[in-house]
Amino acid sequence: LYLAGALLYLSHFLRRQGTWEEWGRRALQWGVGVHAVGILMHFLFSGLSPFSNLLPVISLLIIAGLLVGLLLERYTRIRRLNLLLAPLAFFGLLYLLLMPVRLEGASSVLLHYPWLGVHVAATLLGNVGFALAFAAGTIYLAQGRLLKQGRLNSLLPALDTAASATYRF
Numbered sequence: 001l002y003l004a005g006a007l008l009y010l011s012h013f014l015r016r017q018g019t020w021e022e023w024g025r026r027a028l029q030w031g032v033g034v035h036a037v038g039i040l041m042h043f044l045f046s047g048l049s050p051f052s053n054l055l056p057v058i059s060l061l062i063i064a065g066l067l068v069g070l071l072l073e074r075y076t077r078i079r080r081l082n083l084l085l086a087p088l089a090f091f092g093l094l095y096l097l098l099m100p101v102r103l104e105g106a107s108s109v110l111l112h113y114p115w116l117g118v119h120v121a122a123t124l125l126g127n128v129g130f131a132l133a134f135a136a137g138t139i140y141l142a143q144g145r146l147l148k149q150g151r152l153n154s155l156l157p158a159l160d161t162a163a164s165a166t167y168r169f
Contacts, residue, residue: 001031002066002093006086013083013155025070028086032066035059055096057124062089065128069135078165079157084135133169140166 008024039059042048069085072078140162146152147159156162 001027001034002062002086002090005031005082006090009080009083009086013080016155024086025073025082028066028070028082028089031089032063032070036063039063057120058092058096061124061127062092064124065089065131068128068132072132072165076165077157077161078136080139080155081132081135081165084138085131088131088135129169133166136162136165136169 005024005027008020008027012018012020012024039056042056065085066082066089069082072081139156140159143152143156143159143162146156157165
């Protein structure tokens with residue numbers, strides 16, 4: 001669903017057909033929902049810590065990033081942020097499938113050092129902020145380059161909106 005959302009957002013960006021963006025948004029919403037239910041089931045049935053291996057950690061990072069991106073698109077003037085977040089989510093999960101890494105004994109480490117879980121959660125939140133800043137900064141650079149060439153892309157937000165979003169993230 002993340003790949004479908006990324007391709008639909010890209011198709012809307014290149015062909016400027018309004019319905020493809022909405023389909024891409026719905027694909028991302030369904031993808032986040034299915035992903036969140038899958039991670040929740042993993043935690044419930046395995047009985048492992050959320051930080052027991054790399055899959056749940058990266059999955060939580062991807063879910064958080066896409067949730068923030070979807071909420072920002074809905075409630076602010078920041079548009080097309082998910083054009084960059086959807087491929088990042090897809091490639092993040094693809095990396096996990098191609099390079100499985102286990103953190104053996106992570107649950108026992110968290111029992112001895114409970115603040116380590118807080119540290120990991122804060123680090124994940126920081127990574128979400130950096131991913132959003134990257135996406136907003138890329139949009140700012142693309143729109144700035146188009147303006148210098150004398151063209152304006154109506155699908156990208158204004159430069160001041162992209163600059164303020166980059167600064168805030």
